[in-house]
Amino acid sequence: xxxxxxxxxxxxxxxxxxxxxxxxxxxxxxxxxxxxxxxxxxxxxxxxxxxxxxxxxxxxxxxxxxxxxxxxxxxxxxxxxxxxxxxxxxxxxxxxxxxxxxxxxxxxxxxxxxxxxxxxxxxxxxxxxxxxxxxxxxxxxxxxxxxxxxxxxxxxxxxxxxxxxxxxxxxxxxxxxxxxxxxxxxxxxxxxxxxxxxxxx
Numbered sequence: 001x002x003x004x005x006x007x008x009x010x011x012x013x014x015x016x017x018x019x020x021x022x023x024x025x026x027x028x029x030x031x032x033x034x035x036x037x038x039x040x041x042x043x044x045x046x047x048x049x050x051x052x053x054x055x056x057x058x059x060x061x062x063x064x065x066x067x068x069x070x071x072x073x074x075x076x077x078x079x080x081x082x083x084x085x086x087x088x089x090x091x092x093x094x095x096x097x098x099x100x101x102x103x104x105x106x107x108x109x110x111x112x113x114x115x116x117x118x119x120x121x122x123x124x125x126x127x128x129x130x131x132x133x134x135x136x137x138x139x140x141x142x143x144x145x146x147x148x149x150x151x152x153x154x155x156x157x158x159x160x161x162x163x164x165x166x167x168x169x170x171x172x173x174x175x176x177x178x179x180x181x182x183x184x185x186x187x188x189x190x191x192x193x194x195x196x197x198x199x200x201x
Contacts, residue, residue: 053194064149064197075122076108076124076145081163087167092164093108094162097149097158098158099151108139109137111172117134135176137178149197
């Protein structure tokens, strides 16, 4: 009986010791799991940060003021962007109207903007090459630079300002057409961001 009692007490003591060690180790294990979960969430958050464009000139999907159209001063709107993809070496911009009666109408082509560029000011000059090295193409008005909305009377048209992050410069000459720019961009697009405005007359 005495031997059995000693054996039972030893087993009970061993069980208590095992339980104590498990509880003591739990915070560390939990801490490790918590660290893993936080790291995963942070990694997921980093992946969701997207290349994006915006404008202070008009809201996305909203009406474009006359100032930026052929009914006003016809100056280009302000555009800003952030979070370009890694490896971006230049930016290209194409603004067009897919609702034009004759098919998609190009209003603005700009390319070879340096990778450090984060915005274009309102009223970009209608010249071949800008001080920062950006070059401008020829739009469907057969002019260099920006020419704004000028639709026929009727339903509002949509105007898409499409910004492309590229892994190289296009090295096209000023005055390049939309077709030339799109062809040169093939296999070089790292990301695309878009801002849309509407206008009717």
